[in-house]
Amino acid sequence: MLDDLKQQVCQANLDLVAHGLVTLTWGNVSGLSPDHTVFAIKPSGVSYDDMRPEQMVLVSVETGETVDGDLKPSSDTATHRLLYQAFDGVGGVTHTHSRHAVMFAQARREIPCFGTTHADHFYGPVPCARALTEQEIEEAYEANTGQVIIERFKELGVDPVAVPGVLVASHAPFAWGKNAADSVKNAVALESVAEMALGTLQLSPDQSPVEQYLLDKHYFRKHGPDAYYGQKKG
Amino acid sequence: MLDDLKQQVCQANLDLVAHGLVTLTWGNVSGLSPDHTVFAIKPSGVSYDDMRPEQMVLVSVETGETVDGDLKPSSDTATHRLLYQAFDGVGGVTHTHSRHAVMFAQARREIPCFGTTHADHFYGPVPCARALTEQEIEEAYEANTGQVIIERFKELGVDPVAVPGVLVASHAPFAWGKNAADSVKNAVALESVAEMALGTLQLSPDQSPVEQYLLDKHYFRKHGPDAYYGQKKG
Amino acid sequence: MLDDLKQQVCQANLDLVAHGLVTLTWGNVSGLSPDHTVFAIKPSGVSYDDMRPEQMVLVSVETGETVDGDLKPSSDTATHRLLYQAFDGVGGVTHTHSRHAVMFAQARREIPCFGTTHADHFYGPVPCARALTEQEIEEAYEANTGQVIIERFKELGVDPVAVPGVLVASHAPFAWGKNAADSVKNAVALESVAEMALGTLQLSPDQSPVEQYLLDKHYFRKHGPDAYYGQKKG
């Protein structure tokens, strides 16, 4: 069932490796079904070397139960599920431990928007969600990881479609997008802007973020009704 | 039409990937026709994986109109065009978001000439053009990106053939050269000297640039009538 | 004799190269036999390019003598042997000069646990063993390298199975695990958390380590009787 989705999600997981964002098995991608009721996700702790579409696990968005697949889904499945429930318009989620994004997460700092590379993908800083409390960790670690992400976007009044990524304090980044492949692209962009921001801060420790009008220009030249980057679809 | 040029420009775009300067689709190379009336440029937002010469778009230097090609040209086309109009002797332009060059651009700092690697390619610091104003961004973002580059070279009295690259504040580098392939080489050199300069400043925060006579020696041993690097042409 | 072990140890040495942890011939992996009496180890100074299982050298855990093989074992053999003697449950040892781990070793600093990437593999900071004295170096350099590692774990009261790696001051990292392959995984994780910690300290020089409860959660979700990461074995 949903063979196309499994194929896309398997490919997106392999693309994550090709982009150099995965060390050992640290990373997973999921994608939502066309009717938004289930998502396909990478099995837990399985090597990328011989990953196949039929190994992808289908999980119910509503219940979190596995509805198809012989393997256990990623241990981060509950986080993916919460994001699908809370964020309208999100059809793919990617979790990595990519190096530079993790540096910011571990320093518990958001990634400021220092330039157009960032503005092309994230309409504002990439937020950093707070660390979980002891109780939150003990009760439902992965689900509560999703909750602190959702909480942070609400606090900031930020649209997750316009800022398709986040850092979780002391942990690592999550990115999302229209579908699995798009979430991988945003994870690549997130890692890249983290690396560039680190170097920018080394050269200019008090560097201000870009002006709002530059942010607007770059974001809306690629996104929304007036976008003019790329080829016309259809 | 101009199949050779399209072939060269396509290859130069692929070389940019081979040199590790491209993440996702962030980068584009163009090359000028022998009669200087049109340039071939990468189409906008097209994946490098299956790029073919016939996809290159031909654009008029005078009008900026597409004169051949089914796809939209790169969104940065107007910047390329301005540089061809203003800079005599430039036959190829490369735009990237290469990581270390972007760090300097985001820090709004020029790249000082700290050594012979730099002097071999750039006869002086790689300048940083100012950020665009809100009005310049809204009216004609890409053309005005070209204008602030040209303005900066005029202010500094620098010959763009002797300093074949620039950073645009809060954005990224542009490099140029005799033709498309040569502009890619200069983009590679620019990224490399940016990385080396970053480390130099880490080890020696107040490092002075090299003496003028070392700059002269290295630059003129590779460029101009007394050059003795490489093989005799013809 | 012990062809399976030699095959596993040879493969583990090659995996070390594939993970980018080896420069020239700086690195070696060993693995313990099922009856814990001998270990197979890479021969000294042999190129990885044409390494074959039959070149692996078998060494007695009790005496340190070569019991099988035509080549000299790694010059670090005595360190491996000491670790097998002292650390119960360790069936594989990896030594590298991986770059970021060496930076911490040379700075004589332990690697603090700044996040979940670290907590997933090391239950607490990666310790730094003291530098050897002149006498220790002259008398038995490699064996005493093992001794200062063992001494450090005793001082700290740390279980080497829970913290499967160490830095030796002014030298480099050692990692270990259930078997040769597992020790390579821990060497990969050690290098990765060293790199992430370096960047974290650049962004936040006084960064505190993670809370104990986060460390507990991540470590025990992958290790011990209540682990729920990966697939059920058997």
Added chain:
Amino acid sequence: MLDDLKQQVCQANLDLVAHGLVTLTWGNVSGLSPDHTVFAIKPSGVSYDDMRPEQMVLVSVETGETVDGDLKPSSDTATHRLLYQAFDGVGGVTHTHSRHAVMFAQARREIPCFGTTHADHFYGPVPCARALTEQEIEEAYEANTGQVIIERFKELGVDPVAVPGVLVASHAPFAWGKNAADSVKNAVALESVAEMALGTLQLSPDQSPVEQYLLDKHYFRKHGPDAYYGQKKG
């Protein structure tokens, strides 16, 4: 003539690329003939992509004249020649612009010996030769580059066989060895210890070099009559 030497030198130049030490055409390796009268060196500005042994140029150690080959030798030939003349026991020379070594050269700092990776290859800090004067540059740039290297080793009383590499201020590293292949290994080691030293200084800005007895131990375990690293020759 000297086909074996040309083959070895060509291969050593290609190995330099394989080790990631070459950007564009920045780098060259040479090797001395068995009778020490000529050396083979890479031609100037030739691409590594289709380099062939027969392109290597033979140059006289005594006169500096080309004695065999259709192409111009590397523009750095005079530096290689001076080193063969001055340094007994050196049979290969490698010049690169490897990134981290250049950072130290541009900062005009020697590379301190912070650990065993360094001590295994260089018996003490990697010196930094002074910048050339204007007159030295104008009169004979490449030969005088050799002269300041030789001058620095004399000033320090350092044996170039024990410290087979150097930085030239505001320029880049040179390394040497028994033959072309050995000089490449030392260039790889030099770049690696430069990178590790940079990170060590970031973690510990006032880090002391290693104790003399550790330096002695590591150096003499790999070099000289009591060496016990690697396999017995012959």
